[in-house]
Amino acid sequence: MxxxxxxxxxxxxxxxxxxxxxxxxxxxxxxxxxxxxxxxxxxxxxxxxxxxxxxxxxxxxxxxxxxxxxxxxxxxxxxxxxxxTSVFPSFSALANVALAVQAHAGHSFRFWRRAAHDAALTGPARDALELVGLGSRAEVPAELLSHGEQRQLEIAMALATRxxxxxxxxxxxxxxxxxxxxxxxxxxxxxxxxxxxxxxxxxxxxxxxxxxxxxxxxxxxxxxxxxxxxxxxxxxxxxxxxxxxx
Ligand SMILES: Nc1ncnc2c1ncn2[C@@H]1O[C@H](COP(=O)(O)OP(=O)(O)OP(=O)(O)O)[C@@H](O)[C@H]1O
CATH class of the missing domain: 3.40.50.300 (P-loop containing nucleotide triphosphate hydrolases)
Structure with a gap:
């Protein structure tokens, strides 16, 4: 490969x-x-x-x-x-992964406000968070995640790009x-x-x-x-x- x-x-x-x-x-x-x-x-x-x-x-x-x-x-x-895309510290884990999905889909960052509410983005984002073990931490701002959880979040963001x-x-x-x-x-x-x-x-x-x-x-x-x-x-x-x- x-x-x-x-x-x-x-x-x-x-x-x-x-x-x-x-x-x-x-x-x-x-x-x-x-x-x-x-x-x-x-x-x-x-x-x-x-x-x-x-x-x-x-x-x-x-x-x-x-x-x-x-x-x-x-x-x-x-x-x-x-x-x-890089992590936005004050955004939730879910919003960060939703933004990664959005970036991969080729949309502009101008629409970031919508990313956390758009089911087409949050669906795959939740799946990626579940896979890395952060399902229950979806709403927590990235900056409040532990060091280990932040590394899991980065992997979820990479996975969100399929x-x-x-x-x-x-x-x-x-x-x-x-x-x-x-x-x-x-x-x-x-x-x-x-x-x-x-x-x-x-x-x-x-x-x-x-x-x-x-x-x-x-x-x-x-x-x-x-x-x-x-x-x-x-x-x-x-x-x-x-x-x-x-
Ligand atoms: N931008 C750069 N300019 C000059 N030298 C560099 C640059 N990037 C890396 N090097 C040098 O290239 C060599 C390889 O560095 P690299 O970071 O790839 O090693 P590494 O195996 O990843 O090390 P580590 O395990 O410490 O992360 C090192 O000697 C480093 O100092």
Whole structure:
């Protein structure tokens, strides 16, 4: 479903994406891991269309989208949270998701006042909130949601755009154990329904959820494999995981 061929990006003398070739099949949860500064966020920004690669290609559904702008990439089903619209803190969770539905439908933000009352928008918005576990928090202003709930809201907003593939950049960052566990439950629920590329530092979560794992070090892929293959890969252990951590 998503493929990169020889993707290359540098910032001055620093190579952030070093000839990365990846292949993510439909329905899979593919995790990208690596130490700080390995180039994970830079990779996702290129996949989403926010950052232009210096070389190589990105294919979505077999079509070359390397130079396709963010909005058109999102409209074709490749969604990163926060991509279409950002959270309005004083608006309810429901209104925020309704706005994401509206933005995806191509309406102007001039009509935002109506979004929270239009059943064509609130219906799908409620469904997305239910799916992420925020059904009972629909009327709460986004700024009063807990940190974990705000991350769930971002995912609901991404889901509201009817994506086929989700790009998730550290959905568990800053979460405590309880919030982290409910995010793992949510990702398990989304897995299979959506193709997912997940960047995450929480190795327990990655190894529990991923079908495939790619390890990036200094911008380059050092290994791609199943969780079992990655866990016992000598180079990965040496470069990243360490002997004790897994
Ligand atoms: N806009 C930029 N200008 C210059 N250098 C950048 C820019 N963005 C990222 N870099 C550098 O590119 C490298 C890769 O950064 P990136 O944020 O993609 O890594 P990461 O794997 O996501 O790290 P982390 O796990 O800490 O989030 C880093 O050395 C970073 O300093």
């Amino acid at each position: 998503l493929e990169t061929r020889d993707l290359y990006k540098h910032f001055g003398g620093l190579v952030a994406t070093d000839h990365v070739s990846l292949s993510i099949r439909e329905g899979e949860l593919h995790a990208v891991i690596g130490p700080n500064g390995a180039g994970k966020t830079t990779l996702i920004a290129q996949l989403a269309g926010e950052l232009r690669p210096d070389g190589g290609a990105i294919l979505f559904d077999g079509k070359d989208v390397t130079r396709t702008p963010v909005q058109r990439r999102a409209a074709s089903g490749l969604a990163r949270s926060f991509q279409i 994506p086929r593939m989700l790009l998730l950049d550290e959905p568990m960052a800053g979460m405590g154990p309880a919030e982290g566990a409910s995010m793992v439950d949510l990702l398990r629920k989304l897995k299979g329904r959506y193709t997912i590329l997940l960047i995450e530092h929480d190795m327990d979560a990655v190894f529990a959820l991923a079908d495939w794992i790619t390890v990036l070090v200094h911008g380059a892929v050092i290994a791609t494999g199943t969780p079992e293959e990655i866990r016992y890969d000598a180079e990965v252990r040496r470069a990243y995981l360490g002997e004790e951590t897994v």
